[in-house]
Amino acid sequence: xxxxxxxxxxxxxxxxxxxxxxxxxxxxxxxxxxxxxxxxxxxxxxxxxxxxxxxxxxxxxxxxxxxxxxxxxxxxxxxxxxxxxxxxxxxxxxxxxxxxxxxxxxxxxxxxxxxxxxxxxxxxxxxxxxx
Numbered sequence: 001x002x003x004x005x006x007x008x009x010x011x012x013x014x015x016x017x018x019x020x021x022x023x024x025x026x027x028x029x030x031x032x033x034x035x036x037x038x039x040x041x042x043x044x045x046x047x048x049x050x051x052x053x054x055x056x057x058x059x060x061x062x063x064x065x066x067x068x069x070x071x072x073x074x075x076x077x078x079x080x081x082x083x084x085x086x087x088x089x090x091x092x093x094x095x096x097x098x099x100x101x102x103x104x105x106x107x108x109x110x111x112x113x114x115x116x117x118x119x120x121x122x123x124x125x126x127x128x129x130x131x
Contacts, residue, residue, distance in 0.1 A: 007122040008049070011035040012042045012056040012065070013084075022055060025111055029118065039063025046075045052122050055114075058085035058092065066092070069099035080121035084109060 009026045011033060013019035019035050026033035034049070036042050038060055046054075054072055058065035065083055072081060080102040085092060088106040096104050103117050 006030070006032040007052040008032045008034070009053045009055060009118065009122075010042065010045060010051045012037075012039065012054065012060070012068070014038060014057060014060040018057070025114070026055075026118070029115055031118070031122070039065075039068040042068060043071060043075070046072060051076060051079050053080045053082065053118060055082045055084065058083055058096070059087055066095055066099060069096065069101055073100035082114070082117055082121070 009031045011019055011022045011026065013022060013035065014037050016037070019037060023033045023035045031053075034045065034051075036045055039062055042054075042056070054076075056065040056068065056072075065085070069081065069083070072079065081100060082103045082105060083096040083101040084105045084107060086107040088104070093104045102121055105114065105117070
């Protein structure tokens with residue numbers, strides 16, 4: 001039954017500690033989680049496997065979170081995307097939303113906020129939710 005399938009979330013984060021924390025948190029919330037440490041790896045995974053939600057950092061070596069947003073939307077147009085950054089600004093938020101992000105969070109991330117966003121997004125796939 002589709003309704004019983006776990007929602008799948010991909011974490012794209014170059015910082016190993018943060019990537020591990022996010023993946024563990026997502027799994028602890030009852031979702032199926034996978035993680036990669038850069039944009040190129042993310043594209044390889046997204047080309048092969050469907051995800052309901054993608055959580056991506058902005059500042060990463062090589063392709064940044066902003067760089068990969070249009071490609072994520074092309075590969076998985078139904079997936080929601082949460083962009084996270086420690087270097088936020090209104091401009092970065094605007095660019096992220098323009099390029100397909102569903103929501104924007106600044107670090108340090110409050111896990112309760114992330115939990116609420118994840119729950120909203122997997123139940124309302126693809127709709128833009130504040131920023």
